[in-house]
Amino acid sequence: MRVRLLHAAHGDPRAAAELAAALTPRQATGLDPLPAEPFALAPALLRAHRRDLRALPDDTRFLLLLAAADQYPVPTHAYERAVAAAGLDTRPLDAAEAAGVVDATAQGVVFRGAWTRIAVYESASTADRRAVHRLLAGVLSGEGERPARSWHRAAAALGPSRRLAAELRLAAKVARAIGDPVLASALAERAAALTPDPAERVPLLARAAADAWQSGDGDRARRLVAATDDDTLAGLLALRSGNASEAFDALLTAAVRHGADHDPDTAAHLLARATEAAVYTGDLRRCREAAAVADRLGILPPSTLGALAAAFEGRYDDARDVLEAAAGRSGPGGDPTGLIHAGIAALLLGDHTRAFTATARAAASARARGETATVPQAMEFRAYAEFWTGRPRAAEAAAVDALRQAYATGQDNGACHLQAALAMFAAVTGDERLCRERAESARAHALERGLGLPAALAMSALAFLDLAAGRYAASAARLRALAGFGPGHGHRAIRHLATPHYVEAAVRTGDTRVARAAHADYDRWARTVRSADDLALSARCRALLATGEEAVEHYRAALDLHASGTRDFERARTELLFGSALRRLRNRTEARDRLHSAREAFDHFGSPHCAEQARAELRALGEQAPAARGTDDLTGRLTAQQLAIARMAADGATNREIAARLLLSPRTIDHHLRGVFARLGIRSRIELVRLLGETTS
Template sequence: MSCASPATLASMPHPRVPVPHARTPVLHGRATELEALCRLAGGALLGSGGALLLLGDPGTGKSALLEAFASVAASPIASTAADTGAGAGAEGAGGFVVLRVRGTQTEEHLPYAGLHALLRPIAAGLAALPPAQAAVLARVLELGTADGGLALPAAVLALLRAVDRPLLICADDVHRLDAPSREVLFFAARRLAGERIAMLLTAGAEAAEEATERAGGGGGVPGDVPRLVLGGLDEEAARRVLTDLAPEMPEDLRASLAQAAHGNPLALRELVGSLTAAQLSGTAAPPETPPPGGRLWRAHADRLARLPRDTGDLLLLIAADPDLDTVTLLRAAEPGCALTALEAAERAGVVVRLAEDRYGFREPVTRAVVYGDAPAARRRAAHLTLARILDQEHQGLRRAWHRAAALDGPAERLADGLVEELAAAPPGATGGRGSFPEPFRVLERAAELTVRGDARAARLAAAARHAWHAGLPQRARSLLNRLNRLNSLTISEEVRGRAELVRGSLELRSGKTGSACDELLAASEWLLDRDREQAVRTLVRASEASYMAGDTHRFLSIARRAATLRRADDPPVIQLMFEYLEGMAATFRGRHGEAAPPLRRVLDLAPSVDNPSVLVWACVSSLLLGDDAQALKLSTRAIETARAQGAVSTVPQVLEFLIQAELWLGRYASVAANAMEGLRLAQETGRLNSAAQHLAWLALAAAVEGDEETCRIRAGSAIELADAHGLGVVGALGGWALAHLDVAAGRHANAAGRLRAVARADGTGGHLVIRVMATPHFVEAAARTGDVEHARAALAVLDRWVASTGSPDRLALAARCHALLAGPGESEERFREALDLHHRGSCAFETARTQLLFGGALRRNRRPGAAREHLHGALETFERYGARLWAEQARSELRAAGEATPRPEGRTRATGAPAAEAAESPAVQALTAQQLQIARLVADGATNREVAARLFLSPRTVEHHLRNIFSRLGIRSRVELVRLLS
């Protein structure tokens, strides 16, 4: 990203601003900040100078922004002085003259050291000043002394004005400059209007406040200099930084480091630099904090070192237990230590008040520094104090955690106490990420304190399971590797089975489906005599692996194995799983009448289940029965349950089936939004197979809109992952998306060829479920190419399924397919039947598709008047959905039916958008769902390239969309877009 590129500078609201030719270093996620700096430079080039103060916490990139901007400003620029009125061509010889100074702690008390460093490069210009000013300034630069009053600041300003080219003053860490130099700099900063001078200053956010307080408002950072506060990078920008630093880094490791850095650019760099070979290979857990002793760690340690001792004591207690409320914190403090001791930390920006009467660290890394730099004896004392005062009955797990951290008793007893308290904790109290202490850490600590080999192995296996459910696959793998290093003689068969279950789950969601199926089947057999419910659940997961692979034969084999294990006295959750497998197996055999009863029993049993993974299978049952509304309810409940239980890694999988329900209902705006959310969560939690599926859904949503390049990019990425991981369902879904695009564009032969590949059900690239869902497109394409035989065969499969569901939407699609294959006499009757069913259903988009096909048939039968009635309805719906290619087909048919159809310029939002979108301004409602996504990302400061990476588009496609967005909204710049969306 180069905000100072010609395109960016040219977009500033100054006419014909001179444009630097040099390219800045890549600074991801800083488009808004760089644009502000570009404006500052543009004003100076036009003789309207100014100053800007960049404030930010350590490591946020203040110095990087300053250096990047200075390097561009110093480069040669186009000579446009005659056009801009900026002067008589002086800048044609080069760029800005750049003066630099950086405040340092060692020279902070040396008067005028800052001015000496800043002005030394232009000291020769003293000769051009009036003798009195030259004498004042020379004495300062040579002796470091000056009289009071205006003489010195006026002389400095005169020297700066005497430079014959545009001037950029860069003062880094201005709060570290000596006070007299700061006063002079800020005097000049207030008087740059009408000058060809830009001043860029940086300071730490908290240090600026400290400097202001120390100086009483005089020598500190004044309030009348414009400020720009640097926040953390967003997730996508952080990922791009990591990609630049380590292009070959695995995706799940990249997600972990992005979370650990909390958007801090320096943290990202130091985390990557600290990685070991084991961490890079995934055999060790990734780092959770920047390395001790690194620049970022030292910066926070220096800030903490300036705080009073009693403040530090309270901070250590908060670091040891982030869930401490204020009352408990004061009880734990030393006698006489009041809450006022935290005021210094609040003023310094170290802590902030949180909800529920708590304090927390404003920057997460500070907690690690406070705790990590405290001597071991102080840490132990803090844990002992907390263990003593916490409520033994209601805070038992936290109390046990602190006792274990302080080694307050025999190690084995402490380990047992941790495990017992975790088991006794109420549901939801030990959720996943974010709870304290996190379950996987509790079990990991218990394993460290356990000497008995079998118990230690069991606790490591349980810790790995909790880490996986919390969305931490790298931590789960590292715990399993530690288990593997134990003496194999001490590991029981049950523990091996549970460990194999976690490995299989990891492989199922992020590895190869074939390996996952093998591992899960083995785990199921190991667990069968020890934990029946878990064994059956693992068997169903093995069937999931074969489903994802598109291996119907293996799925049926697993279902046959499950049938031999059924018992009449099984509890409801186990009964549900057996019914699910029975219903799915009958469906895959095409025996839908046999499938319906067990699938309905799944739905009857679902209310008694609170496991989100099991609820997913109930959601699938609803979809197979054609009950999309029930599928939406179940998937929504599963998502809520997963989040309540801290099982965040389950949410992307549930979203896959919620999206299927929305697809049948024609809610394409929601399909795109939920698929984007699913993709983000899948990447964060290391679920690459789920990420692939969401990419494929996004490709299908792009196909509906007729966005060819977006569809191809997303489908290509999904199919690539499908090939690498054995994901037949994803490959078939990506092929369906491309075929949808082909049908919409009239490339029927291409579509038919793609969908014949989707129809394979032998595990080599096809998928039975996607084959049936794609049948309407295949029949349309095959009918247009004369391949009636294959179309009829595919339709026979669809007919058997839709007849068993009774769903009007599905029956309408089958009726439409029959109309396409029927003779002239029967065709119209079938189309009318389809439309009648559509009107009883929910999917307006498919209704419009039937209207389009029916209208075309009527036109070819020389009934243009009747054709236009249906074609108008289709066109209106397609335009509402933003379905460009389908709308063009409808217009073409209307023109052939004798009606002129100008291109509309009104709103084209798909139905089914969230209520929040419907409340947008009328201007924003003119955007399609994808355009609105792009507009919001751009308004948040993302560059075209960052938007492209976030949405799996090409930068050229983003640029194209952005031009259309500006045109539809009647604006001309990103600044106007920010105002409009604010």
Template sequence: MTLSTTGRAPRRLSGRSGELAVLEKLLALLAAGHGTTLVLTAPPGLGRSALALHTAEGHRAGPVLRTTAAPAERLLPYSGLHALLCSAPDALPLPVRPAEVLRSGLAPAALLDLLTALGARRPLLVCVDDVHLWDPRSRAALTFAVRRLTARAGVAVLLTATDGRDGAHGRNGAEALSGLPVLRLGPLDAVDADELLTELTPCHIGSAVREELRREAAGNPRLLVSLVQHLTPRQLSGRQPLPHPLPGGEDLLDAYAAPLAALPDDTRALLLLVAAAEEHEPEGAGADAGLLLRAGRLAGIAPGRTAPAESAGVLRGAGSRIRFTHPLTRRAVLRDAPLDRRLAAHRLLAAALEGPDLALPRLVQRACAADGYHPALADALALAAVAPAPHADRAGALARAAALSPDETLRATRFAAAAEHAWLAGEPGQARVLLARVRTVPAPGHAHYVRGLLALRDGPAADAGQALLTAAALLAPHDTVRTVHALLGAAEAAWAAGDARGCLDAMSRVPASPDDPALDRYRAGICALLAGRPEEGDALLRGYVARVMGSGTADPGPGPGHASDPGHDSAPGSRPGPVPGDPAPLLRAGIAALVVGEVDIACRAGARALAAVRAHGPDALLPQALEHLAYGELRAGRHARARVHAHEGLAAADRLGQRNAAAHLHAVLALAASAEGDARTCAAHAQAARAGAGPHGLLHATTLASWAVARAELAVGRSAEAAALLAPLVGPGPRPGHFASRTALVPCFVEAAVLAGRGADARAAVEAFAAWCARTADPHAPAQLARCRALLAPDTEAAARYEEALAHHDRSGGDFERARTQLLYGHWLRRRRRPRAARTPLRDALASFERCGALLWCDRVRGELRAAGEPAPANPAHTTTPAAPLLLLTPQQQRVARCVAEGATNREVARRLSVSTRTVDHHLRNVFAALGVRSRTELARLLAAPGPW
């Protein structure tokens, strides 16, 4: 194998920020004269030696005694202490010569006195790497001294060792170090592994290659470095196939295999069976103990022979499963076993898998035992890889079938099918690795289909749409099911990108199926809406919702980009028939219900879809099910429920590598925070949504994030800022906002625009909103329309409009929207010098906001109540205490002072607070007099001083 010339040593310790902080604190304490002791433990290759070297090089306040254990000298008494003392710098006086230590030894008490004396002169760092490999006498003397060093001795001791027992030489080491402070290193996570890969080589690393390297390294940085160094630039970029198995890391695997040499022969034979059984299981799942017992009996191994491996810390049992304590130990076992023994182990496991319900795992084990191509076995595997087997098992079986297939075209088709099931199982990385093994040119439509699904959840929306359109064109002649899936996925990609024309084009190409009339109704309804026929579209979508929600089982058709199980049974193009519990139609029903305004039905559809995903899968749909349900609850005004579902969905999206779903869920969380949270939380989620959505062209998520920020600005009274954010999003034509969200943003925009003195800008938006309200079933729409008209109405009509809005709220329910109407009504009454009348709706608004948890809005209501002459008690859990100077001001003067301190002009303050410029001038003069300042600059400096205001 040609070694890569592109690899280089990493410039920094990736993924060790927490450990580095601990070690830096150790050095800081030592520099101040306070000693401490720390033992870094980790399996081989995780970087404990690199951390020890980094710490030794970072000690500048005094001398360093540093050594690395030499395993070849561990039988020589006091060889470890001899090496440690030989590392002393020439300027350090040693009362004991190293040669004398090697000849006659060094008593533990004498070593303690020596370290104490050296630490009294200057802060001393003692660093021993791999102390578990020291000779026993040196290790005993050092640990004796370490336990008796006081913090004032000026000596810090840093030791590294393997964690747990690793055979004969590790057991005594573990016992000798017991009781000392320990910092255990864990494997690198995916993000840190990616950073290390980027650091290792300047050439581009393909996404599938990254996934394979991360999987093979199992978070071990040393192994990751070795794997990269053994690959060529063409292999790293994905232009040339990766070798299987990947070369590199042989010395590291030797370290994991070393403890196994001392185990009995029959135990090591069982270890090979465990490793072979785990080979086709999900990572970390372990092997079935009953299967191992039967296979061991066939091999003539007595029961209970795993006990020595468990005592050595190599295996551990958990219920009915047995697994290796570390995945690299399993790989070391497989690597060290000769080929004939590995194949024999798989044959034993296949023979032990008896019964018709074990046909698939039996065939997988037979495939592992096959040598070379085996068309008949490959066909049998492909036929057996059907439901109810889990998607992960089907992916593994189809991958084995592909590897056994001599025909290149059939091999590519089976790798693509395996990639699809890996994606459905929630393993997008494995799906990319399998797609990289599709070598036919041109690639089959199935491969484009899976690439499109992957990009739809974790890639640019435009790329996903094009891949899915290509897949649909290639699959149309022989695979109707996936053609429909691909076109609906392309429509979803266009929808997410705000491309109404692209969405209409993809939806109009979805073929009508006589077996699936409900899906055709959904397609026709979406197309009618996008083509400007809203009444026709609403009627069709309502019929679709009634069809899906009215039956006991959902319609089996595939969803718009929601990749339910298409049923890969006997052939890639087979028609699976109805799929019980398929969540995709329920997700479509939720979308349709939201489009026509049936918010409560949308929530019920979302809840049923979530239950179906949890019961039947696929795992890949979990973030979307939670996202749809969260958004439905948000539209219903139930922000707390929306927040709970969105947080769960965000965790699922992160686990499954679905960054597009994460961006949408961040936007939902930002909207929830704009009501019940605080401005800082809202801004953080909005920023996360934009950061994820921007590069991938997800206009829908960025629009929702901007709406959330604007609503948070509105909640704290910054109406001009809110209007500026919303104005570009609500107008007709090619605007920055998403076409499907314009009507939902109108009530917020009208409120912000009117309060900011831009009422003329809002009139056209209200007329468009009225047209939508005439046909929607959204229960909040009539009240929101009446509120918008009240904001724009002359004084003679406004009160009646507000009363009309409140009457609609009484019929529709929803504390949040009703409270907003009451707040605006009270504000209008107060501005008309009717403070007594204003207090009633304001009190009701405060109670409603508190009841629905909209704490961000409560402060605004309290300010209005104070301005209306009624002291409103502050919420100690949410509000802050003004600084002492502000206590001298009235509530209105405080608001004026804060606005001016932020840099607003008197005219801008007047628009923000809905008062005249003359009133602002009057309040500002009184603020200057009360606070003793003479300019706006002094006022800003005073309010910017540290304090809880």
């Protein structure tokens, strides 16, 4: 809610604080959208700005109004042409500059703050507003300026107009086609206000809501949807911010209706969205239901749906063929949603390089099309690909950025998934407190909204945390529970991906019977998709379940396969386990080589607890593994999160500022800094600045 408040308040903390104090309990917890009108957001701040504006001359205020109308709420870049066309004298702007209201630059009038610009527009008379909108509309005659011209013509209208409403509908289509959903939404909403036909208002508002959602304005989209009673849009919004099961039911019902109305394209689109809801819930029954609807309507089912249904039912050959076809549709310039699905398919196939390419292209395509809401969706899955292809810090930074975008755009379910992913990253880097904080946040939201995917991912993060810390019984218990959880609580794909960790934990506790059964299914999938990484992990599981020289041969096979894969962190864990097995077999020379290689990889990943396991094995061989020096020393002693916090603190950021950047609480930042000081053997920020300066130089 802090992120959404700041987003609604245009980044002004004074406005955000004023708005926070006025929220209803449902708004404060995110159940209802935030207020829409500026005066409802920050009335005291607006009043203060208005007092300053009233002190300015009339001709100054008119020039300011002209500039504000050109920028708010839709930027149209026509101010200078309007000034020239009307022969206006711009010298009165000097008074506004002297008062600290604006800066007059070569690029035009720049307001000192968003709320100054809003106050200029909101405090003007209706007649003056109409006058400046007519003036701006008159100069917008260039190629591609039709939507902006229609906007100003509509803003200058005296009342309802069928002709003007029709013009706005066409202008909204143009704005949509050129990738400007913000303008398209404003035009559609204004058309709804100007149409004299009540029957036309609901579809126009629905279209405005869809455009608002695409542009990333989730609160506005929810307000508009509430005025339409459109179950299709309600389902789409619920998919990203509500109950996933309810979203699935609404979207599937809408798909059936559009299919019956001979609208196969819309029906296919809604089935694809229903597929996403089914994926989030982890419910095989829903996957089958959606596939049956697609078959009944004669629509090719979304590839992800068909693949998941086949995989969940054990038809691995069918799943592989469908996933290969989907992953192949990852070329540049494609539809963002299609590219996201291609990325998911590549992840399921274990092809992390292709998954990164597809999701990175999805994010780029979404930005180019103005589909702001789709960017964090792409980043959800790009983070996995970046992490597994050896860029853990880039993955974590991208996930934190995507988390902020998801919250700002009202996509709480996507944010939940990202919290779970960040919990896994924290588990890998050994940051126990952060892992538990992220996982608990994700699980609380996931269980409330029926989101099996992030719930399962959060549980597997906690299980890996236990595994890496040597709490094998606890890790095995968590993963056994994950296997038994039903829809909305667990997820077959996450359970499957966690199988190598479960086998390790189960073997450590002597429970090899269940571990062998789990490995047999995992091995069948690995052999079907022929992913080098999955085959390597299957060979590692086989090594853990064997003894003596047989285990050694399986470990060697696993490392040979890892050499062709991309999951460097798992390769390091294989080397750690292999080195430990070699030490017990008294093959000291090779054991030492494997353990040194594992330690260096863990230091690179910022995984000190795993690196310490390798050092412990080396100490058991009679060798004292030296800690690295310089920046590598910090990487070896601090988790990735601690290192990021240390650098921000050394740059002068306060705990509260660091907390805001990382979407954590100031108390958590304080805990991390105390941990940093303890690990580095220092007592103050001054020493931290000096230490980081030395390592950089």
